[in-house]
Amino acid sequence: xxxxxxxxRWPELSFEDLIATTRFDIHERAHIxxxxxxxxxCSTRECVVACPxxxxxxxxxxxxxxxxxxxxxxxxxxxxCNKEGAITWTYPEGGHGVVFKRT
Amino acid sequence: MPEQTTVDAIVVGxxxxxxxxxxxxxxHGYSVILLERGSFPGSKNMYGGVVYPRxxxxxxxxxxxxxxxxxxxxxxxxxxxxxxxxxxxxxxSTDWGAPPYNGATAYRPDWDHWLAGKAEADGALLxxxxxxxxxxxxxxxxxxxxxxxxxxxxxxxxxVIACDGVNSFLAKEAGLYGEVDAANYTLxxxxxxxxxxxxxxxxxxxxxxxxxxxxxxxxxxxxNGGGFIYTNLDTLSVGVVLKLPKLGAQKLRPEQIIANxxxxxxxxxxxxxxxxxxxxxxxxxxxxxxxxPTMTADGMLVAGDAxxxxxxxxxxxxxxxxxxxxxxxxxxxxAEALEAGDTSAGGLAGYExxxxxxxxxxxHRKLHRAPALVLSDRVQHRYxxxxxxxxxxxxxxxxxxxxxxxxxxxxxxxxxxxxxxxDLAKDTLDGLRTFG
Numbered sequence: 418x419x420x421x422x423x424x425x426r427w428p429e430l431s432f433e434d435l436i437a438t439t440r441f442d443i444h445e446r447a448h449i450x451x452x453x454x455x456x457x458x459c460s461t462r463e464c465v466v467a468c469p470x471x472x473x474x475x476x477x478x479x480x481x482x483x484x485x486x487x488x489x490x491x492x493x494x495x496x497x498c499n500k501e502g503a504i505t506w507t508y509p510e511g512g513h514g515v516v517f518k519r520t
Numbered sequence: 521m522p523e524q525t526t527v528d529a530i531v532v533g534x535x536x537x538x539x540x541x542x543x544x545x546x547x548h549g550y551s552v553i554l555l556e557r558g559s560f561p562g563s564k565n566m567y568g569g570v571v572y573p574r575x576x577x578x579x580x581x582x583x584x585x586x587x588x589x590x591x592x593x594x595x596x597x598x599x600x601x602x603x604x605x606x607x608x609x610x611x612x613s614t615d616w617g618a619p620p621y622n623g624a625t626a627y628r629p630d631w632d633h634w635l636a637g638k639a640e641a642d643g644a645l646l647x648x649x650x651x652x653x654x655x656x657x658x659x660x661x662x663x664x665x666x667x668x669x670x671x672x673x674x675x676x677x678x679x680v681i682a683c684d685g686v687n688s689f690l691a692k693e694a695g696l697y698g699e700v701d702a703a704n705y706t707l708x709x710x711x712x713x714x715x716x717x718x719x720x721x722x723x724x725x726x727x728x729x730x731x732x733x734x735x736x737x738x739x740x741x742x743x744n745g746g747g748f749i750y751t752n753l754d755t756l757s758v759g760v761v762l763k764l765p766k767l768g769a770q771k772l773r774p775e776q777i778i779a780n781x782x783x784x785x786x787x788x789x790x791x792x793x794x795x796x797x798x799x800x801x802x803x804x805x806x807x808x809x810x811x812x813p814t815m816t817a818d819g820m821l822v823a824g825d826a827x828x829x830x831x832x833x834x835x836x837x838x839x840x841x842x843x844x845x846x847x848x849x850x851x852x853x854x855a856e857a858l859e860a861g862d863t864s865a866g867g868l869a870g871y872e873x874x875x876x877x878x879x880x881x882x883x884h885r886k887l888h889r890a891p892a893l894v895l896s897d898r899v900q901h902r903y904x905x906x907x908x909x910x911x912x913x914x915x916x917x918x919x920x921x922x923x924x925x926x927x928x929x930x931x932x933x934x935x936x937x938x939x940x941x942x943d944l945a946k947d948t949l950d951g952l953r954t955f956g
Contacts, residue, residue, distance in 0.1 A: 429779055430796060432775060435711075435775055435796065435799045436799055438796050438797060438798050438799050439798055439799050439800060442559070461768070461769075463765075463767075463768025463769070464768075466767070466768060466770070466771060466772070466773055467707065467764065467767045467768045467773075467774070469707060469709045469773075469774045469775070469801035470801070471773065471775075489566075489800065489801040489802065490564065491707065491801050491802050491803045492686065492687045492705075492803045493705075493707050493764060493801075493803055496700065496702045496705055496764055496803065497702050497764055497765070497767075497768045507653075507689075508557055508651050508689075509557075509651070510651065510669055511557045511558075511648070511649040511650040511651040511668070511669050511670070512557075512558070512559045512648065512649025512650075514558075514564070515563075515564060515800075516558065516559060516563045517562070517563055517564065517565065517566055517627075517628065517629045517798070517800055518627070518629060518797070518798055519560070519562070519563075519627065519629040519630055519633060520588070520627055520629075520630055
């Protein structure tokens with residue numbers, strides 16, 4: 418046998434379904450905070466496209482809506498952010514945050 | 521007030537570097553606390569998928585009898601992709617499927633958990649679910665411990681070994697890094713895709729525990745980086761590595777770039793029909809030697825990703841081995857310093873000496889040009905088409921036209937790809953100096 422026939426397309430997951438495959442033990446304290454007053458002045462917004470967890474969402478009023486919950490703790494956002502003080506980044510409380518799976 | 525106790529060593533981070541350091545120190549009889557912020561070692565850790573454990577021959581002889589590997593890499597392919605073409609160089613060796621082995625696919629939560637268990641068995645005290653939040657220093661600025669997020673969580677030690685990963689806030693707090701530049705980092709994103717073992721065996725032409733490592737140039741939707749597919753026992757690791765500033769300066773999101781790679785005509789037949797078991801991401805210190813921090817401070821050493829030890833040299837993509845080795849050497853140097861009663865930066869100088877004398881910094885020095893060359897715009901955006909079109913014309917039968925000479929094809933395809941002779945010559949020379 419050889420799995421799915423060649424040419425068959427399986428449904429692409431929505432981003433919500435994709436990230437739902439990752440386990441997160443969420444702590445009530447936000448480990449990353451975003452100063453959306455600073456973000457409102459940012460024209461490049463690299464974080465929006467680059468964050469692998471899609472945590473930065475532009476709002477209709479020109480701000481940035483940020484969610485910390487489903488975060489890989491990778492650091493992409495603060496490394497790319499060129500606005501001093503816009504992103505305050507720490508690790509979550511010990512034992513919380515992303516949990517990659519063991520077999 | 522609880523009485524302050526001082527242990528010999530605190531190792532921050534129970535990844536491959538931290539567990540190797542803790543193992544060495546514990547075997548020397550020193551008291552070691554191995555701190556891990558995840559609920560178990562490896563829970564925060566992700567990579568593409570291949571580990572080269574040769575260095576473990578020293579630390580854990582015959583490690584292959586117990587290490588939690590998925591498959592032994594016996595087949596290694598390098599692919600160059602354009603939208604419609606693929607050129608693959610494929611190597612196989614039966615030797616790599618038998619002891620002492622070469623590389624293996626493994627899940628990091630399994631691998632790191634196993635390695636930390638070895639450190640515990642040797643006497644290190646593993647403390648999980650505890651984040652080191654900063655450094656403790658004495659009046660002279662010397663590092664004397666760490667603060668943690670536990671109540672009364674200050675921990676004092678004669679030496680601190682920071683193996684706290686690519687973001688190493690401890691190394692930054694100690695002032696060991698210069699300015700942090702996003703251009704030195706890449707983002708790795710990966711899907712772990714389940715397929716029945718017999719389907720993987722058939723699609724990748726392997727049997728039993730033999731596995732495949734495929735590195736891909738040109739499959740990253742125009743963002744400088746690379747792609748990969750690794751076979752696990754009954755999953756595939758499929759993902760891309762993306763240069764941060766290039767990723768931030770365009771419109772495709774990381775998961776869309778993976779989706780594009782998976783839809784490529786040369787890749788889709790390998791991966792389709794599988795179920796995504798996990799989506800994961802991690803930042804990689806990509807730039808090698810040029811981004812490395814100062815390795816030693818008074819009372820402190822840095823190892824693994826925290827010291828930017830990843831080797832991202834195109835045809836060699838390694839990290840866990842550099843982490844394990846640097847951790848091991850940090851442990852040896854710390855033991856030496858504890859023995860001599862001098863854990864100042866001078867007393868810990870044995871660490872850099874070991875790094876300099878071994879593959880850890882010798883490989884990085886030899887390949888110091890490689891990361892920039894591999895991620896350069898010409899290698900990324902022009903050479904894939906030049907190579908693929910040259911090969912296509914080599915193998916295309918254009919009767920009744922006679923076959924053109926190879927030199928003519930290459931020259932025409934070079935021009936069509938927009939590559940100047942002098943740039944090709946420069947990059948060839950660079951490649952020879954780098955890899956030769």
